[in-house]
Amino acid sequence: MPLIPDDLGKEELLALLRPLYANGIWPLADGWKLLLALAAGTVVWVALYRRSSRVLRRRKALAALKALEKRYRADSDVSALAGGLSVLMKRTALVRFARDTPAGLAGREWTDFLKAKGAELNEKDEELLQFRAYAPMQSGETQNEEAQHLLETVGTWMRRVL
Numbered sequence: 001m002p003l004i005p006d007d008l009g010k011e012e013l014l015a016l017l018r019p020l021y022a023n024g025i026w027p028l029a030d031g032w033k034l035l036l037a038l039a040a041g042t043v044v045w046v047a048l049y050r051r052s053s054r055v056l057r058r059r060k061a062l063a064a065l066k067a068l069e070k071r072y073r074a075d076s077d078v079s080a081l082a083g084g085l086s087v088l089m090k091r092t093a094l095v096r097f098a099r100d101t102p103a104g105l106a107g108r109e110w111t112d113f114l115k116a117k118g119a120e121l122n123e124k125d126e127e128l129l130q131f132r133a134y135a136p137m138q139s140g141e142t143q144n145e146e147a148q149h150l151l152e153t154v155g156t157w158m159r160r161v162l
Helices: 010-016 030-051 053-075 078-096 107-116 123-130 144-161
Strands: none
Touching (some): 053 078, 078 144, 123 144
């Protein structure tokens, strides 16, 4: 006994057909599902990476470095630059090398610590960080080359350790 009677016309037979899928959307093949899942995972990973604390900390530190450089370009105060860079490097060291207790270091101990942690400071850089960071601005100050070298050295060190 057949389920479909023989005496039905074409329109009546088509009316008996049900859609293959109830929602009317053709199901994606497994490869497409995998590709969509991979794309969604990549978007989530990038969003989480950009918000991760290490990346944000690095961005903030480098933004502070650029702000110090901009302020130095505006007023040419080498003492303020050296002081600001010393504070920024101390903050970076406290975050990155907290176990080595850099908080209490000053003067020669501080610059030796920085050199031990990879900062390529020359004698003029050390002098600027040790002595000029706390000295008042002198009139007619022209130490652009030393200040520029210190900026580059600090920027390189921060990019390396952060």
